[in-house]
Structures are given as C-alpha cells and as structure tokens.
Amino acid sequence: MADARRTVLVTGGAGFIGSHTCVELLQHDREVVVVDNLSNASAVVFDRIAEIAGRKVRFREADVRDRDALDAVFSSDTIDEVIHFAAFKAVGESVEKPTAYYDNNLGSLTTLLDAMHSHGVRDLVFSSSCSIYGMVERTPITEDTPASPTNPYARSKWMGELILQDACHARPDLNVTSLRYFNPTGAHESGRLGEDPRGIPNNLMPFVMQVAIGRLPRLRVFGDDYATRDGTGVRDYIHVMDIAEGHRVALERPSEASGFRVLNLGTGTGTSVLDLVDAFERASGCTIPYEVVARRPGDVDALVADVGRAADLLGWTAQRDLADMCRDAWSFQRVNPQGYDAG
Numbered sequence: 271m272a273d274a275r276r277t278v279l280v281t282g283g284a285g286f287i288g289s290h291t292c293v294e295l296l297q298h299d300r301e302v303v304v305v306d307n308l309s310n311a312s313a314v315v316f317d318r319i320a321e322i323a324g325r326k327v328r329f330r331e332a333d334v335r336d337r338d339a340l341d342a343v344f345s346s347d348t349i350d351e352v353i354h355f356a357a358f359k360a361v362g363e364s365v366e367k368p369t370a371y372y373d374n375n376l377g378s379l380t381t382l383l384d385a386m387h388s389h390g391v392r393d394l395v396f397s398s399s400c401s402i403y404g405m406v407e408r409t410p411i412t413e414d415t416p417a418s419p420t421n422p423y424a425r426s427k428w429m430g431e432l433i434l435q436d437a438c439h440a441r442p443d444l445n446v447t448s449l450r451y452f453n454p455t456g457a458h459e460s461g462r463l464g465e466d467p468r469g470i471p472n473n474l475m476p477f478v479m480q481v482a483i484g485r486l487p488r489l490r491v492f493g494d495d496y497a498t499r500d501g502t503g504v505r506d507y508i509h510v511m512d513i514a515e516g517h518r519v520a521l522e523r524p525s526e527a528s529g530f531r532v533l534n535l536g537t538g539t540g541t542s543v544l545d546l547v548d549a550f551e552r553a554s555g556c557t558i559p560y561e562v563v564a565r566r567p568g569d570v571d572a573l574v575a576d577v578g579r580a581a582d583l584l585g586w587t588a589q590r591d592l593a594d595m596c597r598d599a600w601s602f603q604r605v606n607p608q609g610y611d612a613g
C-alpha cells in the first residue's frame with residue numbers, strides 16, 4: 271500500500287552515490303524525495319532511476335541551504351527520514367576554494383538539521399569520507415583512528431561529524447549514522463546509471479575508462495615508489511551498489527540508543543593502481559596505456575578499511591568484488607561515452 275511506505279528525503283540524490291541509493295530505496299519499498307540543485311549532476315538520472323526501479327523519485331530542485339525550500343519539502347512531502355549526500359567533493363578544488371566548500375558542505379548540514387528539528391524528523395544518515403583519517407600509520411583503519419584530515423574537503427566532512435555530535439548531544443532523540451566511504455566506484459549493473467564526472471576526472475576508475483574509450487591518451491600513474499606491493503598507491507575500492515545497500519540498511523537498523531554513530535563502508539581489501547588497471551583490462555578487453563609520473567601531492571601509501579563495525583552493527587558487508595566494479599563501470603561508460611547529457 272503506497273501510503274504505508276516510509277518516505278526518505280535524499281539530498282544530492284542526482285549525484286553518483288545518491289542516484290544509486292535512490293534505486294536501492296525504491297526497490298525496498300521506500301518513497302523517495304530528492305532535493306538537489308543540479309550543480310554537479312544531471313536530471314537525466316531521474317529517468318534512469320525510474321527505468322530501473324519501476325517507480326519515480328519526487329524531485330524538488332533546490333539548494334539544501336535554502337531553508338524556505340526545505341521547509342516546503344518537509345511540509346508537503348511528509349518526510350520520515352533523511353540521507354544527506356549533497357556536498358562538493360573535489361579535493362583539489364577545495365584547496366583553491368575553501369570558503370565555498372565550508373559554506374556549501376556545512377551550511378547545507380546546519381540548515382538541514384534545523385529543518386529536521388522544526389518538522390520533528392529524527393533519523394539521518396550522513397555521507398562522510400575516509401579522507402577524514404588523513405595520513406594513517408597503519409591499515410586496516412578502524413573508526414577509532416584519530417581524524418587528521420589534510421584538505422578543506424576532508425575537513426568539511428570532519429567538521430560535519432562534529433556538528434552532528436553536538437546536535438545529538440543537544441537533541442537526545444536525534445539518531446545519526448555517519449558513513450565513511452572508502453573509494454566508491456562501479457555502476458548499477460544495468461549499465462544505465464553510473465558515474466559522470468564533469469571535465470577531466472580526478473579519480474582513478476573514471477580516468478582509466480576515459481583512456482579506454484579514447485577520450486584521454488594514457489593513464490598517469492602517480493608514483494611507483496610507495497611502500498606497497500608494487501609501489502603504486504593502494505586503496506579500498508567499493509562497489510557503489512554496496513554503498514547504496516549500506517545506506518538502506520543503516521536506515522533500517524538505527525542504533526538502539528539514539529545518538530551519533532560512525533561506520534566505515536569499505537571491503538577491507540587493498541587494491542593497487544596497477545591491480546586496478548589489470549582488473550579493468552580483463553573486464554573490458556581494452557588495453558590501458560600508462561606512464562608512471564611523480565607522486566600526486568597529498569596522496570598516501572595505503573588506505574584500507576577495517577569493516578568489522580558495519581558488519582557487527584548493521585549486519586552489512588560488501589558483496590561485490592573488483593571484477594564486478596570494473597565490469598559494471600565499463601558497461602555504463604561504453605554505452606554512455608559522453609555521460610548522461612549526451613545520451
């Protein structure tokens with residue numbers, strides 16, 4: 271029965287992780303309302319979501335910092351719970367434009383919390399990042415590892431978590447889960463939904479795929495002298511649908527005591543740059559030419575999640591491996607070589 275469904279407000283629901291999470295929620299009997307200002311996303315995703323899930327999200331185009339717009343959404347859409355993705359997320363850009371990052375990423379959070387408070391909404395899942403950990407001494411990384419963010423983007427996520435802790439302290443009925451993602455990649459297995467970065471990609475998998483389709487000549491591997499198996503950087507890549515499932519389960523299993531909790535979402539498996547290139551070549555049949563260049567400033571040797579807490583508290587573990595990530599990312603990229611707007 272439609273009106274028995276719980277309604278989730280998904281901010282940033284047109285983005286990469288947000289759009290996949292919308293599919294997951296619709297397929298698990300939630301109503302979904304998206305607030306997104308489309309500053310780094312395309313409205314085409316809503317058609318794709320409906321195609322896959324067989325139901326539509328309700329889209330409200332607005333900036334999350336716009337309190338009047340949020341009030342209108344909470345009043346007219348009867349929101350039960352919230353997932354907050356909307357944020358700027360490019361590390362390099364955050365170094366150039368720190369105030370824009372703090373204004374957008376923290377202003378949206380405080381406005382949202384106030385609106386939730388006014389409308390009596392208590393459950394929130396927050397999109398956080400393993401970049402909060404910064405330079406770590408050892409992996410796998412547990413949630414108790416002290417935060418040491420190294421750039422304004424990561425600091426905005428860390429400050430967001432501090433704001434949430436304070437809000438939970440002031441308002442004991444608030445129930446917040448902060449999910450610290452490691453390196454999300456892949457795409458929906460249909461090949462209809464995926465990652466569509468604007469401009470030249472910063473991240474490894476999107477860059478590799480643009481080499482595969484011939485938009486870029488070769489991959490630049492940033493350093494082969496790290497203290498890792500083959501000298502290239504090691505990360506914990508996780509399939510975006512595993513991340514989407516993690517959000518759904520976090521809503522379904524709120525903490526028994528209200529308050530603030532933080533969970534890593536990763537696979538616990540480390541993959542080097544060359545491992546990923548190899549896996550992608552096998553999944554796609556393409557050859558990825560590459561050259562080793564200097565290290566990228568700010569990069570670290572290895573970041574791999576300790577995934578025990580999410581398994582204990584949510585009963586959630588990632589189900590998909592690197593071959594799945596490469597296959598699904600490639601099936602989206604192959605069919606949508608210019609991203610959503612050209613397709």
Ligand code: UFG
Nearest residue numbers: 361399400401452453472473474477490491492503543569
């Ligand atoms: N890399 C290359 N060449 C490239 C791009 C990346 O060799 O063209 C290497 C990097 O040096 C690193 C690895 O590939 O060793 C992964 O790099 P990404 O840029 O894909 O991802 P990062 O681990 O640097 O971190 C990114 C964001 C963070 C975010 C994190 C998890 O920059 O803000 O993903 O979401 F927190």
